[in-house]
Amino acid sequence: MPEPQHLKDHYQEARLFKRRLIVAGLIIVLLLGVLVARLYNLQVVNYDLYVTQSDRNRVQVQPLPPTRGLIFDRNGTLLADNRPTYTLTIIKEQVKNLPETLDLIGRLVELREGDIEEFEKRLKQRRRPYEAVPLSYRLTEEEIARLAVNEYRLPGVKVAAELVRDYPLNEMLAHSVGYVGRINDRELSSFDEENYRRYSGTHTIGKIGLERQYEDELLGEVGYQYVETNARGRVLRVLESIAPEPGKNLKLYLDADLQREAIEAMGEYRGAVVALDVHTGGVLSMVSTPSYNPNLFVTGISYKDYNALNNSLDLPLFNRTIQAQYPPGSTVKPMLGLAGLHNRVVDPGYSVRDPGFYQLEGEKRLYRDWKRQGHGRRVDLMQAVTESCDTYFYDLAFHMGIDRMHEFGVQFALGSRTGIDIPSERKGIWPSREWKRAVRGLPWFPGDSLNVGIGQGDVLTTPLQLAVMTATIANRGHYIEPHLVDKIGDEKFEKKEHVITDISKKNWDFIFSTMENVVHGRHGTAHNSIGRDLTYRMAGKTGTAQVVGIAQGEKYDSEALAERQRDHALFVAFAPVDDPKIAVAVIVENGEKSSKAAGVARKVIDRYLELESLREDNMPQSPINQPVAVRAER
Numbered sequence: 001m002p003e004p005q006h007l008k009d010h011y012q013e014a015r016l017f018k019r020r021l022i023v024a025g026l027i028i029v030l031l032l033g034v035l036v037a038r039l040y041n042l043q044v045v046n047y048d049l050y051v052t053q054s055d056r057n058r059v060q061v062q063p064l065p066p067t068r069g070l071i072f073d074r075n076g077t078l079l080a081d082n083r084p085t086y087t088l089t090i091i092k093e094q095v096k097n098l099p100e101t102l103d104l105i106g107r108l109v110e111l112r113e114g115d116i117e118e119f120e121k122r123l124k125q126r127r128r129p130y131e132a133v134p135l136s137y138r139l140t141e142e143e144i145a146r147l148a149v150n151e152y153r154l155p156g157v158k159v160a161a162e163l164v165r166d167y168p169l170n171e172m173l174a175h176s177v178g179y180v181g182r183i184n185d186r187e188l189s190s191f192d193e194e195n196y197r198r199y200s201g202t203h204t205i206g207k208i209g210l211e212r213q214y215e216d217e218l219l220g221e222v223g224y225q226y227v228e229t230n231a232r233g234r235v236l237r238v239l240e241s242i243a244p245e246p247g248k249n250l251k252l253y254l255d256a257d258l259q260r261e262a263i264e265a266m267g268e269y270r271g272a273v274v275a276l277d278v279h280t281g282g283v284l285s286m287v288s289t290p291s292y293n294p295n296l297f298v299t300g301i302s303y304k305d306y307n308a309l310n311n312s313l314d315l316p317l318f319n320r321t322i323q324a325q326y327p328p329g330s331t332v333k334p335m336l337g338l339a340g341l342h343n344r345v346v347d348p349g350y351s352v353r354d355p356g357f358y359q360l361e362g363e364k365r366l367y368r369d370w371k372r373q374g375h376g377r378r379v380d381l382m383q384a385v386t387e388s389c390d391t392y393f394y395d396l397a398f399h400m401g402i403d404r405m406h407e408f409g410v411q412f413a414l415g416s417r418t419g420i421d422i423p424s425e426r427k428g429i430w431p432s433r434e435w436k437r438a439v440r441g442l443p444w445f446p447g448d449s450l451n452v453g454i455g456q457g458d459v460l461t462t463p464l465q466l467a468v469m470t471a472t473i474a475n476r477g478h479y480i481e482p483h484l485v486d487k488i489g490d491e492k493f494e495k496k497e498h499v500i501t502d503i504s505k506k507n508w509d510f511i512f513s514t515m516e517n518v519v520h521g522r523h524g525t526a527h528n529s530i531g532r533d534l535t536y537r538m539a540g541k542t543g544t545a546q547v548v549g550i551a552q553g554e555k556y557d558s559e560a561l562a563e564r565q566r567d568h569a570l571f572v573a574f575a576p577v578d579d580p581k582i583a584v585a586v587i588v589e590n591g592e593k594s595s596k597a598a599g600v601a602r603k604v605i606d607r608y609l610e611l612e613s614l615r616e617d618n619m620p621q622s623p624i625n626q627p628v629a630v631r632a633e634r
Contacts, residue, residue: 065244066220066247068218068220073256074252075256078168080166084163089133090133090157101157102119115300131200137299164298171293175319177210178212179206180211202219208424210421250487253484255611269591272321273601276584277581278582283483283484292316319424321462322424328543330388332459341510345400348382351392352392357374360447367390375387381514382510382514386525388542397453402432411498412479415430416430420464425464474583476508480497526594534602567592569596570588
């Protein structure tokens with residue numbers, strides 16, 4: 001029998017359809033609810049957050065680096081400038097494949113040794129998102145053109161016009177003005193939040209000299225601009241801008257013309273020259289030879305150039321004026337003679353027997369005079385300074401003792417930093433009983449005092465200290481801390497002055513006359529070399545300093561010594577005697593004869609007095625009639 005036919009159960013189908021429709025409706029309602037909730041979260045709850053994120057994708061904050069302050073000499077000659085240049089930079093966030101991009105850049109422009117390594121270091125340093133990191137400086141026009149043609153292949157690569165530090169006089173003022181260089185990891189690790197803000201957009205910082213000392217004043221204040229960009233990071237428009245504040249300019253006491261004269265006078269000699277304005281303490285010239293070109297360091301010096309400078313036997317990177325420490329030799333004798341007069345150990349008429357040596361009672365050792373036969377039967381203080389008699393100063397040092405010598409010398413900046421406004425000054429050694437006990441663990445002996453009396457033994461001074469000592473003598477006991485800067489912006493630099501009191505005018509006059517006799521006296525140690533044709537009166541003191549010790553009883557033999565083992569030549573001076581204006585200290589390394597240092601000092605003083613005469617002639621005499629500045633032929 002055929003199976004029975006089942007009729008459709010429409011009721012059952014309707015119920016099933018209804019249930020499915022309800023479930024589907026509930027699912028749709030649920031999904032709509034989720035969508036509405038998400039829209040509510042985006043548009044209401046987190047509206048501000050997502051608007052800000054959207055703006056960040058569209059609007060960026062870019063730092064505007066300030067223009068670094070300029071540095072001028074006393075006459076307005078530019079010593080540190082900012083030159084426009086083109087720099088290749090990369091914004092990492094906009095680069096898809098950095099190694100490929102660097103490889104392509106390397107085929108388009110010439111990258112120096114170490115450029116990529118330095119770029120990768122800076123990339124790892126703390127920085128703002130979308131902040132450009134420099135890769136190469138001083139692009140040529142041809143390199144800029146090649147990059148422009150390939151711009152479509154280099155997303156995130158920009159050519160930015162910026163100002164880069166430049167030193168127009170190159171080597172002339174490297175040790176005093178100093179230089180700026182790229183901010184390194186050590187400097188960056190010392191930054192606080194304020195420094196991160198100030199240096200955003202700036203890639204260099206003062207490294208040495210005035211550039212480092214006055215970094216805060218020269219840097220200026222960073223500005224910002226809010227810019228709208230497209231999806232590729234190209235700036236569409238500037239929405240808001242806060243202009244940066246430029247750094248303050250520095251005006252120095254340094255005279256570029258006098259600096260040039262001092263460098264030419266030094267020639268090929270290694271050594272240092274320091275010239276001070278007696279009345280202000282301003283540094284008129286500060287020469288350390290040999291020197292180097294500071295422009296090499298501004299955008300990063302190559303390994304080859306740095307190794308050549310760093311490994312040179314002549315130490316061109318070493319600032320001899322404040323860091324080199326030399327025995328001052330006989331240049332301290334006028335100061336010690338003044339100490340003897342002031343402490344009434346001697347008077348102008350006191351004399352000693354001079355057989356060419358000095359001998360302590362009970363000792364066999366002979367303390368030799370530089371003049372083997374001596375300076376005469378009896379020698380007084382005038383002759384002792386004029387002819388630089390060691391025997392007299394051995395006797396003076398023995399009777400005065402180290403305590404009084406030390407106490408007097410420290411008032412002339414010996415054994416301490418002078419306060420010069422550039423970093424890394426060394427303080428030298430002006431020994432005392434306490435110093436020897438602390439450093440050597442030994443007591444002070446009378447023979448030690450004798451060595452101090454002629455500026456040898458443990459005594460070490462910098463050329464700057466000798467210049468300050470000489471200026472203090474020229475000022476009759478007014479010790480003015482030396483400084484390079486005259487004005488910061490429009491603000492005058494305040495000089496710091498200390499006065500050595502209780503020294504009589506009679507004693508000052510006598511020491512002046514002894515130093516004047518060194519140059520102008522018939523038997524003066526500087527008379528034959530510089531004193532014969534001087535048209536003004538100069539006070540000075542010659543000196544030599546041993547580099548290697550000479551055994552007892554032996555003579556100094558220049559020919560038997562290597563050039564770098566020969567004596568240093570020194571000379572200190574001030575002029576004019578009746579109205580001192582300039583004090584100079586010169587050291588010629590291994591120069592042997594003090595006449596070499598004296599010749600340099602005379603050229604510097606001659607040129608200074610010539611320049612001063614021209615300045616006075618060219619000073620405006622009235623608001624209407626002003627003389628025309630004319631440079632005299634030399």
